[in-house]
Amino acid sequence: MQFHKIIKQRKSVREFKEGNLENKDIDALMEFADSVKSIEGDISTTFYFVKDGNKAYEKMVGYAGYYGMPIEGPHYLLLMSEKKNNYKINAGYMMEQVMVKAMEMEIGTCWIDILEEKRVDLKSALKIDIEGEIAAIVALGYPKTNIFGIEIPLTGRKSIEEFVYKKSWGELMSLGELSQRGLQDVFYYVRYAPSWGNIQPWKFIIDDYRLILTMHQEKEDKVLEDHDLECGIMMLYIEKMMHSQGISGKWTLNIGDIDSEEYKIPESYKVMGWFPI
Numbered sequence: 001m002q003f004h005k006i007i008k009q010r011k012s013v014r015e016f017k018e019g020n021l022e023n024k025d026i027d028a029l030m031e032f033a034d035s036v037k038s039i040e041g042d043i044s045t046t047f048y049f050v051k052d053g054n055k056a057y058e059k060m061v062g063y064a065g066y067y068g069m070p071i072e073g074p075h076y077l078l079l080m081s082e083k084k085n086n087y088k089i090n091a092g093y094m095m096e097q098v099m100v101k102a103m104e105m106e107i108g109t110c111w112i113d114i115l116e117e118k119r120v121d122l123k124s125a126l127k128i129d130i131e132g133e134i135a136a137i138v139a140l141g142y143p144k145t146n147i148f149g150i151e152i153p154l155t156g157r158k159s160i161e162e163f164v165y166k167k168s169w170g171e172l173m174s175l176g177e178l179s180q181r182g183l184q185d186v187f188y189y190v191r192y193a194p195s196w197g198n199i200q201p202w203k204f205i206i207d208d209y210r211l212i213l214t215m216h217q218e219k220e221d222k223v224l225e226d227h228d229l230e231c232g233i234m235m236l237y238i239e240k241m242m243h244s245q246g247i248s249g250k251w252t253l254n255i256g257d258i259d260s261e262e263y264k265i266p267e268s269y270k271v272m273g274w275f276p277i
């Protein structure tokens with residue numbers, strides 16, 4: 001199925017049917033997980049499937065989920081990652097590919113936040129004997145109520161004008177201008193991307209030849225220290241949508257030549273990368 005058709009039906013699933021996923025679905029999903037692309041080539045990662053969700057749930061209480069309350073799921077999928085530059089961006093980019101695939105297979109998923117200060121303890125609690133840290137967790141199973149084939153209204157999402165600027169921070173880009181550049185659909189659909197607390201921490205600046213992604217930095221928020229997972233998720237959505245519009249290219253995470261002051265980017269936002277347009 002085309003990417004935009006899948007994501008316009010996506011939503012977080014927090015209530016699952018009792019019982020496990022069928023083995024053939026687990027095998028197909030894990031085979032897909034083994035084939036997903038990374039955004040930073042040299043970070044070693046392993047997807048780790050937790051079959052006994054009940055047991056894992058009890059161990060995760062206090063360590064993961066909003067305010068330490070994880071979602072109860074028949075299974076969980078973890079991404080173990082080497083701790084290197086951009087590893088969480090990479091984790092968001094890789095895990096979301098599996099979640100989109102799961103959606104296509106009519107398997108429901110929900111991201112689960114990991115409390116930063118409990119990340120290391122969580123690995124011991126779950127007795128995971130794989131190198132690296134737990135970079136991402138999602139719950140998965142068959143949804144309790146059918147959610148497939150239903151378009152989700154985009155309520156609760158920012159309008160394009162609120163997160164896409166032209167040339168400089170705060171300068172509005174009209175939908176007409178976006179459409180002239182072939183980008184209106186791209187930004188329409190990427191709004192379906194999930195984010196912690198649905199805060200949608202991304203803003204873009206469209207320059208002559210590149211799209212710059214900036215992410216909100218929450219210095220005071222003790223629950224979440226960065227939005228790198230969402231950054232990776234958004235990078236995936238942009239890339240997929242760009243490619244479907246015939247705009248090829250890939251993200252550059254090395255942003256040394258981008259001067260935040262030149263674009264008037266406020267201190268509360270950080271430049272994460274750019275995509276050629």
Ligand SMILES: Cc1cc2nc3c(=O)[nH]c(=O)nc-3n(C[C@H](O)[C@H](O)[C@H](O)COP(=O)(O)O)c2cc1C
Pocket residue numbers: 010011012013014064065066070071110111112113192193194195196197198229230
């Ligand atoms: C990094 C990340 C962490 C999240 N953590 C949780 C969580 O711990 N518990 C939860 O119920 N939802 C969690 N979510 C799901 C968001 O609440 C959800 O994506 C957002 O509210 C938008 O709703 P939607 O996914 O249905 O479109 C998380 C999402 C992301 C991207």
